[in-house]
Amino acid sequence: MKLKNIYKKSLAIDLIKMGHDLEHTMRNRNNEKYQVFVFPHTEQLERDIARLTGHGYVKK
Structure with missing residues (x-):
């Protein structure tokens, strides 16, 4: 499974509110x-x- 890193906290919170699953967090x-x-x-x-x-x- 591929993972996507999100560096902006507010974007991550919005994605969680939209129903996306947070896999884990780590230090930058x-x-x-x-x-x-x-x-x-x-x-x-x-x-x-x-x-x-x-x-x-744009779909790749």
């Missing part, structure tokens, strides 16, 4: 005061990220 390697939120990578996750960030979604 570059700055340990920040957390990285890890989600299972799905097409729906990509669509929701695009919608929340104001970008268009």
